[in-house]
Amino acid sequence: MAERQIQFNDGASYEQMMGKWSRLAGDIVLDWLAPEPGLRWVDIGCGNGASTQMIYDRCSPSALKGIDPSAAQLEFARTRPSAKLAQFELGNAMALPFSTAEFDAAIMALVIFFVPLPARGVAEMVRVVRPGGLVAAYAWDFPGGGFPLEPVQAEMRAMGMTPLVAPHPEISRIDALTALWTQAGLRDVVTREIVVRRDFADFEDYWRTCLLGAALGAEVAGMAPDDAVLLKERVRQRVPARSDGRLTASAKANAVRGTRPPLA
Structure with a gap:
């Protein structure tokens, strides 16, 4: 039987579901990183360009590149205003097609749990950043219930189902991220927790948005009709709307940063 994998092939749907969550977390991360303007940035696992656009809007980069394994996501990214500067390339986080010390800052936004060998991905980030440069990431806290779709997936598990998740959800823990960054030889490693909230017009708006997830929509569509109902x-009871019908959902991510040491 073929291994079940999450596929990201719809940039517009990703934007409505995860892109908005990504920006909520990314705003906090960029405030925390407080990078100097004029840096050369690389956004690894840039997807449909949501995080790349934030770097373009907020960090005044002198150069900006994004890399992702999904051609469809990159096609969407190239329609964004950031494409006036950003160059988007098809590629693998574990074998970046960039020169050593090419960038001043490297970031993985909500990606590291998808990298087959996370330590190799971090090593590649370190390689392409100059000594003294910034290496950072943030990831939904899967073990801590922080993934935006956790309310739906929790109810699926309670019904005896096995929802499709990222290959390495455990790597999103703060202690795991700290260990990865430290073992990669980075200095001044610091972490922080991020909590974000997103408003929806009502439960139906929330539910439709959840079903735009890269895997969840197909999983629900494949259920027996009674199970889907x-x-x-069950999710409606888990994430209740307010008296005015509106609904606020929350998510939690963990972030890590470090500095590449001088060359020996």
Whole structure:
């Protein structure tokens, strides 16, 4: 049987579901990083360009590159205003097609749990950043229930189902990120927790948005109709709307940063 994998092939749907969550977390991360203007940035696992656009808007980069394994996501990224500066390339986080010390800052936004060998991905980030440069990432806290779709996935598990998740959810823990960055030889490693909230017009708006997830929509569509109805009602009880019908959902991410040491 073929291994179940999450596929990111719809940049517009990703934007409505995860892109907005990404920007909520990314705003906090960029405030925390407080980078100097004029840096050369690389956004690894840039997807549809949501995080790349934030770097373009907020960090005044002198150069900006994004890399992702999904051609469809990159096609969407190239429609953004950031494409006036940013160059988007198809590639692998574990074998970056960039020169050593090419960048001043490297970031992985909500990606590291998808990298087959996370330590190799971090080593590649370190390689392409100059000595003294910034290496950072943030990741939804899967073990801590911080993934935006956790309310739906929790009810799926309660119904005896196994929702599709990222290959390495455990790597998103703060202690795991600290160990990765430290073992990669980075200095001044610091972490922080990020909590974000997102408003929805009502439960139906929330539910439709959840079903735009890269895997969840297909999983729900493949259920027996009675199971799909039951799941929706269980989630409705888990994430109740306010008296005005509106609904606020929350998510939690962990972030890490470090500095590449001088060359020996």
